[in-house]
Amino acid sequence: MKSITKKIPNKPGIYWFSKKGEKIYVGKAGLLKKRIASYFRTKDPRIFEMVGEADNVSFKKAGSVLEAVILEANAIKKYLPKYNIKEKDNRSFVYLVIPKEDFPRPFIARGREVEKYASKNNVFGPYQSYRILKIALNLARKIFPFGMCRPNQGKPCFDYQIGLCPGICVGAISKKDYQKNIKNLTLLFKGEHKRLFKKLKKTDPEAFYALKHVQDVALISNSKIGNWKLKIGNSVQRIEGFDISHLHGSEPVGAMSVFINGEADNSKYRLFKIRNMENKFDDMAMLSEILERRFNHDEWGKPDVVLIDGGRNQITAAKNVLAKRNIFVPVIGIVKILGHSGSAAEGDKLYFQNTKPSVKKILLTSRQVLQQVRNEAHRFAISFQRRKRKI
Template sequence: MKSAQKFLSKLPEAPGVYFFKGPRGRVLYVGKATSLRDRVRSYFSADIVHTRSPLILKMLGEFVKVDFTQTDSVLEALILEANLIRKLNPPYNSKEKDNKSFNYVIFTKEDFPKIVVARGRSVSSIFPKDLIKFMFGPFPHGTQLKEAMRIIRKIFPFSDQKCVPSGVQIKNQKKEKQGRLPRACFNYQIGLCPGVCVDAVTKKEYGEIIKNLRLFFEGKKKAVLRNLEKQMRGFAREKKFEKAGEVKKTIFALNHIQDIALLKHSTADKNDMSSFGGKVASGMENFNDTIAPDKSFRIEAYDVAHLNGTNVVGVMTVVEDGELAKSQYRKFKIKINPGINDIAALKEILRRRLEHLQWTLPNLIVLDGAQAQINAAQGVLKERGFNIDLVSVVKDEHHKAREILGEKRFIEKHSRAILLANAESHRFAIGFHRKLRRKIR
């Protein structure tokens, strides 16, 4: 096999995309890497015959050169790889490109476009051609794409299939519910949807988000940054300093993409393992300790639900390591008869929860409400001899978080997990209450 030293010496220990080229510069194969040097080196290991597919071994017998494009992040490498596979159609990627199980990112053709991830085999059945505005892919690495979309959505909040536009909600309202405010989707409550569901964003404003998101998927991050900087200057000139500040935060997020979670998934994705032989970059396993700021931090969130003081219920939801721990959720049928008194119900829930010493105690408790809820919970904790920190999420008329009350050090470090836990407790409480009412009928 050809000596790899002269190729490897030119490759940086940085994320990017690499190209195996044949005679006359034809691209034979495209791959992405968290470390270009380590990934390409893995193709020349002693156990190559056992770790690579026959197709890749055949390619290694034909290539004459390795080139690369370095990217600022693993996320951008993932997107660039998909774009290049589609554009260049490398012969040794053709099997991947034709695989109907691979994923595509769809931008729908609507006034407020939705962003949807769909498998190749189901795209045509779910979306008629006239409903697709843009389509990006194929993305061979499903787990990594899922993680990538989570990162991207924090930078560019977008609407998905679960978000019903406010106009559609109003149009479909039954007579007895006419005049009610549109209902916010779950993702709006945790900052991942700009508010298409509650008229919190105009068509023009949302169009700007979609435009920048499309450019990002096209690999044109510099163009996105130029657009955002222009937007920020415009808002500043108009003295709209709050909006200018929001754009500034987006610019910072784009320039400091935190995609460590993608590195974690790069070792576990089955498609990635079959395509690249499962080689793990040196030290990759240590990244599991720094995936998110919420690592090893348990949050419990509580909420109460009732209908005019009847069938009062409460719930506890849990976020661990920044992720929902649904197996640890708990439901409480309120035994006292508090009527329309959420404070009394909350006290009962906390007292009953603290009786279960076998349950892991939280680092932080999240409440739904204001200072009154914090005061009530502090009273119960003191009464039972526990010292657990508390925060409370204050909502606006659309039930979106307006403010978080409590210790700033927790809010600054764990705001995403706090809002996630709070929104999930609201969803879980409403679901439990509706189920109970149906049973009683």
């Protein structure tokens, strides 16, 4: 059985150990080959017992780690593998609950609570970790925004201001449009991913792209964020990402995302409406404007790395702004490289200028975090554009 690992790809997905065709354990992985191979090297007596009982191991690839997390939960619910159930009683599992209301506010329930919600709500799970489900839900919320506030409460909530709530608090979204987001969220957590992708490709290309290329290292066991903290020490704690968004020159806006120790800090995100409309078709001029305005705020602190959505020209423009203020931190460019089918190639191209080799090495090995920084700045800018279109 150990020899099967040679045929397994290092892609996200789920795997299962079987005995006489019956699944006895289901798991998820960010890297299938690496994860499955680890079972044959372990000295943990519980895992040793399970592997010894199994006579086969199989896998199913997923489009992302988020998809793998959801597939794992659905497989556990369907097959009730004995080693998954043995690890926990039902009380220690967690479930996603989406109320059947006009403006539902999804929440997470413990296993001991789930029975009281089952009849009047949509319930998804079981999930083995509250933390993982919380991260998955937050990640999904960035693609399909939903509110955690009271509908029509009269004043905008904080999540509305950072693009996570579509505005149920201030009546900025209709019941029909809100239910579309909830329907997509439901399809996602049901595991009906092919149906969802097909639908989004026709109706919402931005959401289709975001879901197709979603990455969140915190969803992976032995998270790379933990490794990130171990590797960098105190050299790279705060990364700021910048993105420009506009619709054919109208309503141009710059967005700033902030990651602290490899994790997003939404409270520090900022939007910059472009003031000099003579530059509305000049991305580098707009980038220079938002950087000048950002670095007028000493009270926000100084980043250890600035990440720009763009290449060498954008890096030069950014460095010129920072140099005027005697700020000398690494400025990195990131450019999406498309494959033959138009999909994103694995790992976008990174551009460096005069970056210390030690810092460059850290950042090159933490590419997924940099992709997240860029994706968050882009999402934040786009969410603002969407709100403006609805007004």
